[in-house]
Amino acid sequence: MxxxxxxxxxxxxxxxxxxxxxxxxxxxxxxxxxxxxxxxxxxxxxxxxxxxSRDALVSALSEIVLARLGHRLRDAVEAAQEQGPERLAACGRAYVTWAVEDPAVARLVFRGGATTAQSAISPHPHDVLTRELDRLTESGHLPPGARPGAEFVVWAAIHGLAVLLIDGLVHIDDRAGVEGQTDRLVFATFHGLARETAPEPDRPTPTTTHTRRLTQSTA
Missing domain, CATH: 1.10.10 (Arc Repressor Mutant, subunit A)
Structure with a gap:
């Protein structure tokens, strides 16, 4: 090829x-x-x-891989039968199963510095997750007070499971089991977020290279 x-x-x-x-x-x-x-x-x-340089090649490959993952997450969300948090679970399943199916490539983009502030990735996986949480807030499934930063909470959960699986710290025998565990994790995380009816005044504001790029482009 x-x-x-x-x-x-x-x-x-x-x-x-x-x-x-x-x-x-x-x-x-x-x-x-x-x-x-x-x-x-x-x-x-x-x-x-x-x-x-080799780093430039790795960065370009990382951008392609992340856009490919973004398409996978978006397709999974759009294919979901339900319109509530089940769509969020579909996004989580797509993320975790992708990492398990292609662990070496997943590790490539899981590292800090894989992309830069100049990287233009569309659709970016972060944006797919953000839009889904916005939709859940607009539909009344997620309280507005819980929305700020919720994408980092959900991402931390599904990313953590993905890393545990590909690093061999957690073992699940088959894809159905991986998807079931991901569903449990996403729903537990979502229901925890749904209890946050008012924002906490000292809640941190996480950022990534991608979110900083979005902020700079908006400014």
């Missing part, structure tokens, strides 16, 4: 394909830009025309 893309003039895409394959084979750090170039059949100098 990578050499086909290169022969069709898409060297940048071919290098990204090669990098993703190397991540699955060796992990996030077990390969070089030179090796990615060799997989495609070009010299490192040719690769430098598209990526000035």
């Amino acid at each position: 990578t050499k086909e893309r290169y022969h069709h003039g898409d060297l940048r895409g071919a290098l990204l394909d090669a990098a993703e394959t190397l991540v699955r084979e060796r992990g996030a750090d077990g390969w070089s830009l030179r090796e990615a170039s060799a997989r495609v059949g070009v010299s490192p100098s040719a690769a430098y025309h598209h990526f000035g």
